[in-house]
Amino acid sequence: MNPKRKYGAIVIGVSAGGLNAVSFILKKLPADFQLPIIIIQHRNTDQRELLEDILQEKCKMKLKQADEKEKIKDGVIYIAPPDYHLLIENDFTFSLSSDARVKYSRPSIDLLFESASYVYRERLVGIILTGANNDGSDGIIRISKYGGETVAQNPEEAEFPFMPKAAIETGCVKHIFSLADIQKYLLKINQM
Amino acid sequence: MDIENKEFKKLLETIHFIYGYDFTDYSEASLRRRIEHFMTHKKIDDLTLLGRMLAKDEQLFAEFVLEMSVTVTSMFRDPSFYKSIREHVVHRLATYPFIKIWIAGCATGQEVYSLAILLEEEGLLNRSVIYATDINQNSLQIAKEGVYSIDNLKEYTLNYQKSGGTKSFSEYYKAKYNHVMFDKSLKQNIVFSPHNLSVDQSFNEFQLIICRNVLIYFKQALQNKVFDLFYDSLCPFGFLGLGNKESLLFSDKKKHFDEIDKKEKIFMKKKYIS
Numbered sequence: 001m002n003p004k005r006k007y008g009a010i011v012i013g014v015s016a017g018g019l020n021a022v023s024f025i026l027k028k029l030p031a032d033f034q035l036p037i038i039i040i041q042h043r044n045t046d047q048r049e050l051l052e053d054i055l056q057e058k059c060k061m062k063l064k065q066a067d068e069k070e071k072i073k074d075g076v077i078y079i080a081p082p083d084y085h086l087l088i089e090n091d092f093t094f095s096l097s098s099d100a101r102v103k104y105s106r107p108s109i110d111l112l113f114e115s116a117s118y119v120y121r122e123r124l125v126g127i128i129l130t131g132a133n134n135d136g137s138d139g140i141i142r143i144s145k146y147g148g149e150t151v152a153q154n155p156e157e158a159e160f161p162f163m164p165k166a167a168i169e170t171g172c173v174k175h176i177f178s179l180a181d182i183q184k185y186l187l188k189i190n191q192m
Numbered sequence: 193m194d195i196e197n198k199e200f201k202k203l204l205e206t207i208h209f210i211y212g213y214d215f216t217d218y219s220e221a222s223l224r225r226r227i228e229h230f231m232t233h234k235k236i237d238d239l240t241l242l243g244r245m246l247a248k249d250e251q252l253f254a255e256f257v258l259e260m261s262v263t264v265t266s267m268f269r270d271p272s273f274y275k276s277i278r279e280h281v282v283h284r285l286a287t288y289p290f291i292k293i294w295i296a297g298c299a300t301g302q303e304v305y306s307l308a309i310l311l312e313e314e315g316l317l318n319r320s321v322i323y324a325t326d327i328n329q330n331s332l333q334i335a336k337e338g339v340y341s342i343d344n345l346k347e348y349t350l351n352y353q354k355s356g357g358t359k360s361f362s363e364y365y366k367a368k369y370n371h372v373m374f375d376k377s378l379k380q381n382i383v384f385s386p387h388n389l390s391v392d393q394s395f396n397e398f399q400l401i402i403c404r405n406v407l408i409y410f411k412q413a414l415q416n417k418v419f420d421l422f423y424d425s426l427c428p429f430g431f432l433g434l435g436n437k438e439s440l441l442f443s444d445k446k447k448h449f450d451e452i453d454k455k456e457k458i459f460m461k462k463k464y465i466s
Binding site: 085088 | 197219220221222224225226263264265405408409412435436437438439442455
């Protein structure tokens with residue numbers, strides 16, 4: 001991680017309707033995009049690497065499933081493996097947990113956001129996209145508390161508005177953006 | 193609630209000093225979350241206060257340990273793992289007159305009954321002994337009873353079918369009220385016992401050790417120590433099955449094992465070290 005940059009990582013939480021939304025954002029990010037992007041997409045447990053294969057086809061940045069104890073590298077997109085919670089350790093490595101589902105979800109967006117905000121503090125950007133439950137809203141509160149940036153997809157535009165709406169209702173979301181604006185925003189913070 | 197790093201380390205040291213339980217080799221993010229959860233539940237909002245309370249209240253500490261070490265599991269979790277055991281491991285186990293198996297970190301026992309069912313269907317259960325261990329006494333008690341909520345039955349049945357099960361899953365349990373109870377005959381050759389992977393030694397020699405989704409909670413040093421323990425506890429050509437995101441990749445013991453199924457994380461101990 002480059003300490004001169006304003007931000008250290010971007011975390012994205014997305015559920016139902018996620019594939020379209022995520023690929024829309026990722027496809028235009030340049031191959032030399034600097035910040036690591038860590039994504040929780042709620043997914044089916046038995047399709048182990050299918051999502052990674054589909055998304056890698058659509059984007060220029062390197063994309064992979066996060067591995068246990070893997071060091072987080074700049075410029076890589078990481079996807080949480082199915083059926084495990086993905087957490088971030090103090091030494092910027094991933095750890096996995098098999099703990100009970102949180103808000104019926106494993107991986108849980110809240111758990112990633114909470115552990116990431118603990119490590120990255122104000123240098124974290126958290127984004128909630130389309131989804132049909134309220135996972136991520138507690139994570140957004142935590143990121144905001146540590147002084148990080150919080151973004152939600154405009155529920156009017158989202159395929160499933162419930163999840164961004166729940167995040168916004170916490171009062172802790174700083175920016176409500178369309179997908180196109182989220183993409184511009186990411187390009188902007190990548191320069192900071 | 194926020195847990196600051198310095199206080200967090202101090203708490204773990206206090207616990208180690210007073211009770212001899214060493215959590216310093218556990219992955220911190222999960223541990224921190226569990227401690228937060230425990231504090232919320234107990235309405236304790238200060239880490240230093242928690243440390244003081246744990247130091248003088250053994251009962252509270254007992255609850256704390258249970259909360260720190262609880263894990264969840266499912267029958268035939270990752271059905272493809274069990275399918276691979278059927279395909280790659282069973283016929284080699286069958287060559288032994290007496291089969292000893294260790295399920296380390298068995299949690300509430302669902303994977304123990306899964307393996308017992310598999311062995312029963314392969315005609316091996318009556319000459320096998322499964323040692324099922326966990327650090328958490330509560331989980332172990334649930335495992336011993338073999339009674340589970342009926343809510344998960346649909347998932348269990350589906351997993352069983354996907355794992356290559358040859359019968360009707362309902363033959364193995366009785367449903368009563370909101371619970372299912374697994375057949376007593378499955379339990380005959382299972383020994384449930386407490387074991388702490390971070391401090392306890394090997395207690396037998398096994399043809400198969402299964403330890404899934406336990407090592408993810410440990411830091412590298414403790415993982416290596418546990419791999420050494422497993423290596424020492426396996427007979428030559430013995431098998432080791434890990435969770436599907438766990439690997440021997442970073443372990444010093446990597447070269448002493450052959451990969452039997454890369455995707456399902458099944459390894460075999462080499463006879464000679466080359």
